Amino acid sequence: MRCDILVVGAGILGLSSAYHLKAENPRKRVVVIERLRGPGEGNTAKSEAVFRNAFTSETNRVLASSSIEFFKHLEREGYNLRLAFTGYLWLLSQEQFEGVGDAIRDMQREGVRLTIYQREELERMIPRLATSFEGDEEAELLGLPPIDVGLLAHNCGCLRAEALTKAYESMFLKLGGEIHYRVEAKRLILGAVDELGLPGEPHVWQEPRVRGVETDRGVIEAETTVVAAGVWAGRLLEPIGFDPCMRPKKRQIFVLSDERLSVLFDIEGFNRHRVLPFTILPKCSLYLKAEPYEKSVWVGCSDEIGRAFELEDDPQPELEYYKDDIYPILMKYLPCFRDVRPVNMWAGQYAVNSFDGHPIVESIPGLIYVGAASGSGIMKSDALGRIVAALYAGREWAELFDGSRFRVSDLSIYRRRTERERFVI
Amino acid sequence: MRCDILVVGAGILGLSSAYHLKAENPRKRVVVIERLRGPGEGNTAKSEAVFRNAFTSETNRVLASSSIEFFKHLEREGYNLRLAFTGYLWLLSQEQFEGVGDAIRDMQREGVRLTIYQREELERMIPRLATSFEGDEEAELLGLPPIDVGLLAHNCGCLRAEALTKAYESMFLKLGGEIHYRVEAKRLILGAVDELGLPGEPHVWQEPRVRGVETDRGVIEAETTVVAAGVWAGRLLEPIGFDPCMRPKKRQIFVLSDERLSVLFDIEGFNRHRVLPFTILPKCSLYLKAEPYEKSVWVGCSDEIGRAFELEDDPQPELEYYKDDIYPILMKYLPCFRDVRPVNMWAGQYAVNSFDGHPIVESIPGLIYVGAASGSGIMKSDALGRIVAALYAGREWAELFDGSRFRVSDLSIYRRRTERERFVI
Known part of the structure; x- marks a missing residue:
């Protein structure tokens, strides 16, 4: 041919x-x-x-922003991408927040729409969010920073790949x-x-x-x-x-769907879907996505050193990774996850440009x-x-x-x- | 332990x-x-x-220059490194020379000692050097540029690894x-x-x-x-x-030692060893080193696309690579190599940061x-x-x-x- x-x-x-x-x-x-x-x-x-x-690098911002505009265009043209502007919410300790202060100012100057929330507001908005762990030995062992600030980027969200x-x-x-x-x-x-x-x-x-x-x-x-x-x-x-x-590196997603998580799908103030935004916790960049159409939560975590670079044709998710690595953190910040087990999980591979x-x-x-x-x-x-x-x-x-x-x-x-x-x- | x-x-x-x-x-x-x-x-x-x-990048220049000074120091301290400042000689077409004009000026400004030779001087200094191939169909097939200029960098040479x-x-x-x-x-x-x-x-x-x-x-x-x-x-x-x-990539060296190459070890003007400097030909960056102590010539060539990235524990040299890839070029520019065959060859691996x-x-x-x-x-x-x-x-x-x-x-x-x-x- x-x-x-x-x-x-x-x-x-x-x-x-x-x-x-x-x-x-x-x-x-x-x-x-x-x-x-x-x-x-x-x-x-x-x-x-x-x-x-929400990026400081112009390369990232231009590539992503223009693509996001095209996704909106596709939906207007009738392609149902399940585009949901739920926002990205970074939950940060004061120290982390100060560390990215310049980056935040730069993004705002470049027109990235951001809202900053103080701890009390976050506690009001997100049911049972734990923001500090004083006296909690387990949390100390895990090295969990407190949550002092939330940073919401609006023109962000999820879609159906x-x-x-x-x-x-x-x-x-x-x-x-x-x-x-x-x-x-x-x-x-x-x-x-x-x-x-x-x-x-x-x-x-x-x-x-x-x-x-x-x-x-x-x-x-x-x-x-x-x-x-x-x-x-x-x-x-x-x-x-x-x-x-x-270089290829395994990444896993764990899907949770449980009545106990319904509180995450009834949150006022962040987005019109009334769901928790795509949220990044202050420890290990652990992230969770409340999928607004399926009412499920997708949880993942970027493991850097400790996770091999290797090409696998059929990478497998590891339930132990959820139980021993992700769950202890997740459950501390968001106690609604206590005893909730994944209903689905899978593993793919990232191509990492170090x-x-x-x-x-x-x-x-x-x-x-x-x-x-x-x-x-x-x-x-x-x-x-x-x-x-x-x-x-x-x-x-x-x-x-x-x-x-x-x-x-x-x-x-x-x-x-x-x-x-x-x-x- | x-x-x-x-x-x-x-x-x-x-x-x-x-x-x-x-x-x-x-x-x-x-x-x-x-x-x-x-x-x-x-x-x-x-x-x-x-x-x-001889580099334009300060990173390269500083790292190499200071190391070269240390090599001299080691020789003064009694370590016989067989350090030989034979120089690097780039043989270039006019077009190539113009392409690096800015780089040459920058290096000179930074104190890199360079001498430029015109074709006639090179022809006088290097016995039987061919500098143009008009009417030579084989050379045209090989795409051999003429040699119009030679650029000699003095504070360069070779040593015994x-x-x-x-x-x-x-x-x-x-x-x-x-x-x-x-x-x-x-x-x-x-x-x-x-x-x-x-x-x-x-x-x-x-x-x-x-x-x-x-x-x-x-x-x-x-x-x-x-x-x-x-x-x-x-x-x-x-x-x-x-x-x-x-990423690892094979590189080969072919060693030639022959009476016919003795002309390369009796050259006036480039260095006190009276040898051809480490010379880079204007095609494929093919390079040759006249090793002043052993009176042998080491020839190599950086093959980029076409040479796999792969880790080999015992990479083997390929005589065909010498015969079909290197020899045709070498022999055209330096006819003294005609019919000379390698007496030794080996292959190692480069770690390439692309x-x-x-x-x-x-x-x-x-x-x-x-x-x-x-x-x-x-x-x-x-x-x-x-x-x-x-x-x-x-x-x-x-x-x-x-x-x-x-x-x-x-x-x-x-x-x-x-x-x-x-x-x-």
Whole structure:
């Protein structure tokens, strides 16, 4: 098979890229291949699926804000993404709050809508929230900071990852794009820009060019191959000597659904859904999402040192991780979780860019690689798809949905220009 | 076994770090373990072992210049490193020369001693150098640029990697350091800063701390473990969730020794050794070193895309790579290589930092990681050892041998401040 553009991976980034590439190049044959049976069945489906615009780094802010605007647009166009602007709520100790004081002022100056709550207000608004643990030996052992301040970012929330992925799939198919599920890319085919028909090409004196992909169903030749394979990108890229600069790490989500948690779905003042916002506790960045449509709570925690970098094809959630690591913290701050057990749980993998945490969009002849440092894939998906399309077209700047412009090379590996995110708690 | 500081790896970085750590902390028990039988037997021994001070990036310049000054000092102290200031000679087309014009001016302003030669001078100085290939179809197929300009950097040259490594070993042992060869680090032992004696520590709510190393000869507990394991660092660091941010790639050296090459050892004007400087050809950055003591020529070539990233324990050189990739280029520019075959060859592995090419020195509780993006390990070894010792001591600035100061956190992963090197040809 031959095509103009071959996209490897039908996760959120692959489909966003495929859609924008096809939209800009309607006459080109754009083909997506995916080893799984449907769109977004890899790590996209396993994501927490939340989004925020509250960042200090302009890179983060522009990529996320424009994507969020596009999500709203999609809902207006009739795609039901279950978009819910429940907000992000960081619960902070006074010390933590002071540590991010500059970052908060910078975000406000950049127009990020934030509200600050004092402890008493939080206690009034969130039923049974524990804000201090004086005399509680267990809490001391756990090293739990008190909650002195709440910081709410408004233009943030959650959506259905599956629905967003399917929206891109459907728009791409409508434009005449092709998707082949259950086709697995095995290796990239590397040739030379000027092939001579010699054995062993490309030689070091030739300019290498990716010519397509060998799949389990045969070879697909393409003018341009877009690798949007998430944590699996390395399996394709490393053999040709390209470092995706991201490493896979397991992340787990535990779903709780219980009458005792109903208090979290009847909270006034934060959002029109009357639910607890996506909330980040002051210990271990433990986070919980009150899913407003299903009335379930999704809980997760970013474990850094102590959680291996390794590629797993079928990562498994660990109930012990919930019981011994997450639950003790959760239950202290929010006693409504006492004795509530997960009704569902799963594990996916993050692609972690340890250097600066930002996405990567890079090209070499015949190849474009797009990788979103995880936690970012969904919330920046639309902007990244447009940046891939701009890179394909050879434009220096990508125009994003909200009209903002983004310099394509800023996400390059070799010509990178990103600012470190300072709002990390 | 217990010690204060355990250094994993007796390559050049491990031994430089161990020496400076012991020198600054004479009462601490500093132990080096190494899986091989002697110092520098891993990739240090397989290096081209050249050094330069000609960089635009201050990071590179400071780290290399101060290390070079220390090498001179070691020779004055009686260590015979076979230090030879043969210079680096970049042979460039006019177009390439213009592309680095700004970089050259910047280096000169920073005091890097450079001499520019015109084509005619080069032709006079280097016997049989071919500088243009008009009408040569083979050369056109190979895409060989002409040579219009030569750029010589003086404070550059080569040394014996083995001798330098042994010098650090000997100085370290003299101070009372211990080295255990044939002891292989199998995994890092991760505990918590405040251990509670619970199963599964560290839990996510505990601060993790590296407690030492499990080796094939038993456990070694250490207050601080320094991982200086080069391309093997990932095997230790990834399981604890730390990304070394460098990926291994094979590099080969081919050694030629032949009467026909004697012309390269009788060249006036570049250096007092009367040899061809370490020379970089204008195609593929192919490089050759005329080793002044052995009268052999070491040839290598940095293959980027097309050469896999993968960790190999015993990488093998490929004679075909010499014959089909290197030889055609070499023989065109320097016809004295015609029909000369390698008398020796070997392969090692580079640790490639694709992001910015600079070394990394980072710490987490109980652990220091030092990695030099390869091609840099030897020439920056002394500065990096001092930076490791400064990080251990908790100092913000490291004082280097030549008196210059270097901010330790500039080589951190998370607080990194490096400038992209612009003198890359």
